[in-house]
Amino acid sequence: MKLTEVTLRHLKMRLKDPFATSFGSFQDKEFILLEAKDEEGRIGWGESVAFDTPWYNEETFKTNWHMLEDYLIPALLNKEIEHPDQVSEIFAPFRKNNMAKSTIEGAVWDLYAKRKGITLAEALGGNKEKIEVGISIGIQDTVEDLLQLIEGYVAEGYKRMKVKIKPGWDIDVMRQVREQFPDILLMADANSAYRLSDIDHLKQLDEFNLMMIEQPLASDDIVDHAKLQKEITTPVCLDESIHSLEDTRKAHELGSCKIINIKIGRVGGITESKKIHDYCKEHNIPVWCGGMLESGIGRAHNVALTTLDNFIMPGDTAGSSRYWEKDIIDPEVVVHDGYITVPDRPGIGYEANMDAIKQFTIKEQRYS
Numbered sequence: 001m002k003l004t005e006v007t008l009r010h011l012k013m014r015l016k017d018p019f020a021t022s023f024g025s026f027q028d029k030e031f032i033l034l035e036a037k038d039e040e041g042r043i044g045w046g047e048s049v050a051f052d053t054p055w056y057n058e059e060t061f062k063t064n065w066h067m068l069e070d071y072l073i074p075a076l077l078n079k080e081i082e083h084p085d086q087v088s089e090i091f092a093p094f095r096k097n098n099m100a101k102s103t104i105e106g107a108v109w110d111l112y113a114k115r116k117g118i119t120l121a122e123a124l125g126g127n128k129e130k131i132e133v134g135i136s137i138g139i140q141d142t143v144e145d146l147l148q149l150i151e152g153y154v155a156e157g158y159k160r161m162k163v164k165i166k167p168g169w170d171i172d173v174m175r176q177v178r179e180q181f182p183d184i185l186l187m188a189d190a191n192s193a194y195r196l197s198d199i200d201h202l203k204q205l206d207e208f209n210l211m212m213i214e215q216p217l218a219s220d221d222i223v224d225h226a227k228l229q230k231e232i233t234t235p236v237c238l239d240e241s242i243h244s245l246e247d248t249r250k251a252h253e254l255g256s257c258k259i260i261n262i263k264i265g266r267v268g269g270i271t272e273s274k275k276i277h278d279y280c281k282e283h284n285i286p287v288w289c290g291g292m293l294e295s296g297i298g299r300a301h302n303v304a305l306t307t308l309d310n311f312i313m314p315g316d317t318a319g320s321s322r323y324w325e326k327d328i329i330d331p332e333v334v335v336h337d338g339y340i341t342v343p344d345r346p347g348i349g350y351e352a353n354m355d356a357i358k359q360f361t362i363k364e365q366r367y368s
């Protein structure tokens with residue numbers, strides 16, 4: 001297969017509610033959507049999960065646009081590609097910029113599956129008909145607000161609640177959540193808000209029977225996380241610190257975590273995600289699929305990836321309506337009783353809604 005034309009679109013979509021983490025809050029989501037056409041006129045879709053400011057990692061939608069326009073699209077255009085696994089090899093001369101790379105790699109995977117007439121899940125070797133998902137809840141103004149939100153999500157059927165924490169919004173908050181909801185699957189995500197010197201503070205979370213604490217320490221650390229994990233019983237899950245299979249191996253060998261959150265964008269694509277999944281399966285490390293408040297396109301890729309069998313914990317891939325008044329795919333991603341039914345149409349399995357895409361597009365550029 002060959003990519004004969006690639007279109008980049010800069011979209012701006014407004015979340016239903018502001019999303020707050022230990023870094024701050026935002027409601028307008030600006031991102032890049034990538035449309036790739038092959039020599040037979042088929043279309044594959046990819047989404048960049050980079051935000052408009054570099055708070056989660058160093059990438060932004062503007063650095064992604066630059067990388068795609070100046071390096072990644074030229075490296076792939078009109079090149080014969082037998083299998084999507086080749087994309088990461090072609091990109092090997094370009095360091096890092098994983099979210100930029102995964103934007104176009106995801107579109108190549110979608111095209112590959114569509115050309116074969118199979119679902120993206122099948123192309124990856126996944127075999128679940130439905131996937132179990134949870135929900136990630138940002139920092140709220142009051143604990144009362146948080147408890148009310150959780151009650152609503154429990155009623156909607158979500159089985160696992162992830163609560164964002166930061167210093168000043170942590171132990172007492174989790175205690176109240178646990179008191180009110182003694183039986184839910186519950187976890188906390190700190191987005192790197194703590195230091196190793198907070199060890200005694202973080203130990204207090206051990207009494208709440210949390211599934212895990214996600215990324216408590218620095219975004220580039222695996223050494224201090226290993227020290228922390230030895231001192232607390234709550235399993236540590238790494239998010240920001242894991243960019244590759246190699247990072248995964250090193251974190252496992254050091255004992256830095258017991259669980260890994262796989263985000264396709266953070267690790268540079270679906271091929272690398274699969275490698276991490278396979279390594280973790282071999283070493284009995286449960287994985288789950290993280291989220292980046294994606295539109296339906298990125299969400300669809302997450303659904304397909306989660307069909308791999310070592311995704312044994314509910315991920316952050318909630319339904320479209322948790323984020324958007326109107327998503328850009330047909331049908332939207334729907335959650336019933338905590339499950340998403342994996343679509344059975346070829347590729348990502350959801351249709352891009354061109355009217356909606358146009359409505360949210362600020363800038364568009366075609367490369368051929």
Ligand SMILES: O=C(O)CCC(=O)c1ccccc1C(=O)O
Pocket residue numbers: 056135136189191239290291292293294316317318
């Ligand atoms: O609902 C989602 O898509 C996941 C929400 C979430 O937790 C998150 C959202 C944006 C950036 C980082 C994270 C995270 O997992 O740390």
Ligand SMILES: [Mg+2]
Pocket residue numbers: 189191214215239240261290
């Ligand atoms: Mg996280």
